[in-house]
Amino acid sequence: MKLGIVISEGPYTHQAADTAYQFVKSALAKGHEVPRVFFYHDGVNVSTRLSVPPQDERNIQKNWTALAKEHEIDLVVCIAAAQRRGLLDENEAKRQGKDANNIAEGFRISGLGQLIEMGIQTDRLVTFGD
Amino acid sequence: MSETKKFLYVNRKAPYGTIYALESLEVVLIGAAFEQDVTLAFLDDGVFQLAKGQNTDGIGVKNFSPTFRALGDYDVTKLYVEQESLAERGLTQDDLQEIMYEDEDDDWEEKPSIRIVSRAEMADIMADQDVVLSF
Amino acid sequence: MSTLHTVNKSPFANQSLLSCLGHCKNGDAVLMIEDAVYGALAGSGVAEAVKAHAGTVSIYVLSEDAAARGIADDRLLSEITGIGYDGFVDLVATHDRTQNWL
Numbered sequence: 001m002k003l004g005i006v007i008s009e010g011p012y013t014h015q016a017a018d019t020a021y022q023f024v025k026s027a028l029a030k031g032h033e034v035p036r037v038f039f040y041h042d043g044v045n046v047s048t049r050l051s052v053p054p055q056d057e058r059n060i061q062k063n064w065t066a067l068a069k070e071h072e073i074d075l076v077v078c079i080a081a082a083q084r085r086g087l088l089d090e091n092e093a094k095r096q097g098k099d100a101n102n103i104a105e106g107f108r109i110s111g112l113g114q115l116i117e118m119g120i121q122t123d124r125l126v127t128f129g130d
Numbered sequence: 131m132s133e134t135k136k137f138l139y140v141n142r143k144a145p146y147g148t149i150y151a152l153e154s155l156e157v158v159l160i161g162a163a164f165e166q167d168v169t170l171a172f173l174d175d176g177v178f179q180l181a182k183g184q185n186t187d188g189i190g191v192k193n194f195s196p197t198f199r200a201l202g203d204y205d206v207t208k209l210y211v212e213q214e215s216l217a218e219r220g221l222t223q224d225d226l227q228e229i230m231y232e233d234e235d236d237d238w239e240e241k242p243s244i245r246i247v248s249r250a251e252m253a254d255i256m257a258d259q260d261v262v263l264s265f
Numbered sequence: 266m267s268t269l270h271t272v273n274k275s276p277f278a279n280q281s282l283l284s285c286l287g288h289c290k291n292g293d294a295v296l297m298i299e300d301a302v303y304g305a306l307a308g309s310g311v312a313e314a315v316k317a318h319a320g321t322v323s324i325y326v327l328s329e330d331a332a333a334r335g336i337a338d339d340r341l342l343s344e345i346t347g348i349g350y351d352g353f354v355d356l357v358a359t360h361d362r363t364q365n366w367l
Contacts, residue, residue, distance in 0.1 A: 001358050015299045026350035041153055080156060112160040119261040120135055124357050127264055127365040174284050253288040257268055262364040
């Protein structure tokens with residue numbers, strides 16, 4: 001079965017990104033497909049490669065990057081939510097005249113249409129938020 | 131894209147204190163382009179999103195409540211509001227802004243988009259969907 | 266046709282759990298995750314409200330979240346079933362839709 005995932009709260013403050021990670025790992029292990037995870041609201045903050053959590057804590061961004069690489073999951077960060085919160089990839093940084101970008105490997109910035117498309121193309125949609 | 135699914139947007143949070151109401155509306159507007167069967171549900175504190183007379187001048191935040199009145203232009207014409215949620219908050223339909231759409235199947239007659247439903251009816255609406263997005 | 270409802274808030278902080286239960290149809294399932302697991306405690310102020318729905322709705326608690334919060338199985342309402350992330354995935358797959366009460 002194809003499962004679409006929405007993460008709508010930021011890392012570390014809320015458990016949403018952790019619960020989603022455990023859920024997706026279980027789903028993949030059971031043979032389900034997770035073609036895409038969509039990051040919305042403060043969930044977009046998961047995608048920054050500049051976070052430096054203490055070494056004895058999980059690194060939420062790196063966990064997602066690794067899982068996405070292993071299972072070819074499309075990690076999509078909502079562009080409107082990302083721009084509000086200072087998340088930029090190289091192209092967006094150039095376009096907006098900013099001097100830095102911060103999107104981690106495995107994540108890509110795109111539009112809200114990707115969320116609707118995920119709802120259309122998957123069998124189930126599960127949202128993790130607060 | 132030939133497949134049409136029933137999309138329900140569930141709004142249970144008040145506007146301005148958090149961004150959920152605004153960013154929910156942004157999804158609805160973008161989603162309209164996909165020509166799916168779209169329904170909006172307002173219950174619990176979500177009913178406050180539709181309150182009339184919102185004036186955000188003093189808080190320095192954009193007033194997005196007029197956008198609800200434009201939803202008809204996007205063919206988003208089903209806004210279900212839960213009666214019990216209104217009553218619990220001391221509100222009636224008169225406290226909500228008027229949102230109309232032109233019914234293309236009925237000689238473009240103007241009709242209200244907001245429909246007040248009971249909690250049991252809301253549960254039926256929720257159970258009739260393919261995709262439920264909660265904000 | 267049935268729905269899996271997930272709730273992630275403590276019922277002592279807001280109305281999400283009670284609102285969810287009030288909108289369930291017969292045959293639906295409710296899964297308490299994250300802080301909602303406190304809603305599964307026996308003898309709490311919401312226990313009666315939860316039990317009142319247990320006849321028509323299947324109620325589950327995510328065991329990993331209960332364990333993380335120091336809630337032992339014997340503190341849970343007997344009407345509630347503990348499941349893991351595997352069980353969570355199965356519930357999503359076996360119900361027609363998932364509604365998340367954020």
